[in-house]
Amino acid sequence: MRRSTLGRIWPGATAVVLFLAFVFPVYWMFSTAFKANKDIVSEDPVWFPASPTFEHFRKAVDADGFWTLVGNSLTVTLVAVALSLVIALFASFAVARMRFKGRKGFILVMMMAQMAPWEVMALAYYIIVRDAEMLNSLAPLIAIYTVMVLPFTVLTLRGYVAAVPKELEESAMVDGCTRTQAFVRVIFPLLAPGLMATSLFGFITVWNEFPYVLILNKDASAQTLPVWLTGFRTAFGDDWGATMAASSLFAVPILILFVILQRKAVGGLTSGAVKG
Amino acid sequence: MSAQIEEATAGGPASRTGKGAAPPPRRGPGRLTGGVPYLLLLPAAAVTVLLLGWTLLKSALLSFQTLGPRQLIQHLTEWTGADNYTEQLGSSEFWGVTGRSVAFTAANVVLVMAIGSFTGLLLARLGKKLRLLLSLGLVLAWAMPVVAATTVFQWLFDQRFGVVNHVLDQLGWHSMAGYSWTSGQFSTFFVITVLLVWQSVPFVAINLYAATTTIPKELYEAASLDGAGTWKQFTSVTFPFLKPFFLATTFLEVIWIFKSFTQVFAINEGGPDRLTETLPVYAFQEGFGSQHFGMGAAISILTIVILLALTAYYLRLVLKQEEDEL
Numbered sequence: 170m171r172r173s174t175l176g177r178i179w180p181g182a183t184a185v186v187l188f189l190a191f192v193f194p195v196y197w198m199f200s201t202a203f204k205a206n207k208d209i210v211s212e213d214p215v216w217f218p219a220s221p222t223f224e225h226f227r228k229a230v231d232a233d234g235f236w237t238l239v240g241n242s243l244t245v246t247l248v249a250v251a252l253s254l255v256i257a258l259f260a261s262f263a264v265a266r267m268r269f270k271g272r273k274g275f276i277l278v279m280m281m282a283q284m285a286p287w288e289v290m291a292l293a294y295y296i297i298v299r300d301a302e303m304l305n306s307l308a309p310l311i312a313i314y315t316v317m318v319l320p321f322t323v324l325t326l327r328g329y330v331a332a333v334p335k336e337l338e339e340s341a342m343v344d345g346c347t348r349t350q351a352f353v354r355v356i357f358p359l360l361a362p363g364l365m366a367t368s369l370f371g372f373i374t375v376w377n378e379f380p381y382v383l384i385l386n387k388d389a390s391a392q393t394l395p396v397w398l399t400g401f402r403t404a405f406g407d408d409w410g411a412t413m414a415a416s417s418l419f420a421v422p423i424l425i426l427f428v429i430l431q432r433k434a435v436g437g438l439t440s441g442a443v444k445g
Numbered sequence: 446m447s448a449q450i451e452e453a454t455a456g457g458p459a460s461r462t463g464k465g466a467a468p469p470p471r472r473g474p475g476r477l478t479g480g481v482p483y484l485l486l487l488p489a490a491a492v493t494v495l496l497l498g499w500t501l502l503k504s505a506l507l508s509f510q511t512l513g514p515r516q517l518i519q520h521l522t523e524w525t526g527a528d529n530y531t532e533q534l535g536s537s538e539f540w541g542v543t544g545r546s547v548a549f550t551a552a553n554v555v556l557v558m559a560i561g562s563f564t565g566l567l568l569a570r571l572g573k574k575l576r577l578l579l580s581l582g583l584v585l586a587w588a589m590p591v592v593a594a595t596t597v598f599q600w601l602f603d604q605r606f607g608v609v610n611h612v613l614d615q616l617g618w619h620s621m622a623g624y625s626w627t628s629g630q631f632s633t634f635f636v637i638t639v640l641l642v643w644q645s646v647p648f649v650a651i652n653l654y655a656a657t658t659t660i661p662k663e664l665y666e667a668a669s670l671d672g673a674g675t676w677k678q679f680t681s682v683t684f685p686f687l688k689p690f691f692l693a694t695t696f697l698e699v700i701w702i703f704k705s706f707t708q709v710f711a712i713n714e715g716g717p718d719r720l721t722e723t724l725p726v727y728a729f730q731e732g733f734g735s736q737h738f739g740m741g742a743a744i745s746i747l748t749i750v751i752l753l754a755l756t757a758y759y760l761r762l763v764l765k766q767e768e769d770e771l
Contacts, residue, residue, distance in 0.1 A: 180570050184575045288706040319489060320493075428585070
């Protein structure tokens with residue numbers, strides 16, 4: 170009897186413990202960001218910010234060049250994701266709907282490219298960009314980020330394109346559409362959820378990217394938020410409140426997007442699993 | 446740093462259904478030939494070759510050069526043959542870092558797979574409400590941007606006011622009050638490992654859970670009729686059925702952990718005394734930190750070779766399987 174009670178309780182108990190372990194760091198980030206300094210720097214941790222303050226957020230937002238960095242991060246992320254989506258849409262359509270020589274080879278190259286260890290190639294890219302005298306600008310970053318997320322985008326969209334029934338396209342063509350029109354009017358609208366889920370992961374990758382900005386752009390006006398965030402402690406001393414406020418601001422867009430789109434993303438996991 | 450790989454469930458039954466299996470040759474729009482497909486592929490192929498191919502080639506070329514501050518400023522190209530390689534392969538430092546990276550990767554992957562599988566199987570056993578709760582926690586951790594997570598973990602493990610030290614002290618381990626996690630090699634690796642495991646487990650757990658939903662219930666019924674307990678059911682039904690999933694996920698984790706740069710670098714920049722440098726950080730410090738770009742490039746190439754060797758078995762499997770399927 171005792172064993173069966175235990176048998177019924179342990180999964181639930183373990184689940185709660187695991188839940189706490191996974192949520193706590195996220196909770197601690199937000200709660201620290203809202204705490205008054207005396208509660209952060211205290212021998213006994215204050216578990217809940219009873220009287221929340223926005224002081225740290227103000228400090229983070231008022232930091233030198235914060236809005237430039239936000240602008241840079243948004244620019245590289247949105248442009249790189251948009252570019253890779255457009256490029257990938259063409260490619261995935263060809264791969265999913267047409268038969269031609271070299272199709273297999275192309276897919277294999279994409280699969281290999283997806284596993285490329287970008288981190289260790291940053292040095293060579295630095296030399297290339299330097300020789301082109303384009304250090305401290307956003308264009309080389311956008312270019313490399315586009316290629317970074319491209320393989321994943323192609324391979325995932327391939328599944329979504331293939332999932333649109335061919336009959337729809339065919340009947341549109343019977344009704345007098347050209348192939349391009351059939352694509353724009355029939356396939357594209359049906360692809361929207363796929364495009365959204367795919368772009369989410371591109372968005373996360375680029376938003377997070379650290380080694381390339383770190384190496385290429387020493388000039389603060391051409392950096393993005395990750396570099397600023399990792400350097401935040403050095404700039405502000407051990408101001409944990411401000412650091413956590415900055416981290417929260419950095420994390421919120423992704424957390425919101427991810428939680429909203431998660432269902433779709435996990436639905437898409439059957440066709441393409443992702444790790445952000 | 447995000448390894449985004451299609452088909453974590455490669456070969457798993459889950460992946461087969463939705464994957465949009467390659468269209469068989471057919472009449473109608475699918476039959477279009479001529480230059481069109483190549484035209485459509487052109488942009489993707491061009492940017493990949495231009496940026497990925499050229500950067501990779503440049504790494505290889507640089508690795509045979511001496512490229513220090515002087516050559517950099519005067520735009521000189523000094524070929525040195527295989528000097529960079531002989532120096533690295535002959536240095537105990539390189540082999541030390543390599544051994545460390547491999548051990549670090551192995552430890553992390555084992556932990557991630559064990560905890561991740563356990564959590565995934567737990568998800569499958571839970572009632573609806575608790576499953577939703579745990580999934581929510583996993584998704585939040587999964588979604589947390591790498592850089593933000595890194596700063597948060599530095600704060601959690603802060604020497605004076607970090608909550609980890611406080612709790613350990615409260616639990617009776619008083620020497621942990623004011624413990625400096627970043628001054629020792631092992632303790633720094635410990636923090637990095639907790640961070641990486643925390644970030645990776647949700648991916649494994651949620652995918653595993655999704656994969657278990659594809660296992661036919663009858664198999665479990667048959668197993669329990671035969672008197673199989675929980676463990677026996679796992680070894681005789683779950684594991685064999687999900688073997689491709691375990692294989693794929695393990696190798697994805699190997700790739701992801703082995704090349705992780707941001708976490709290792711941001712926690713302690715490879716310190717103390719360069720004792721926590723893994724290969725990607727080592728390449729960065731040698732190449733960029735000490736301004737020996739040729740040397741850094743050689744280490745990068747060696748890193749790629751080692752990574753390929755570690756994952757060769759899996760890559761061959763995937764390529765073969767795709768070949769058969771396409």
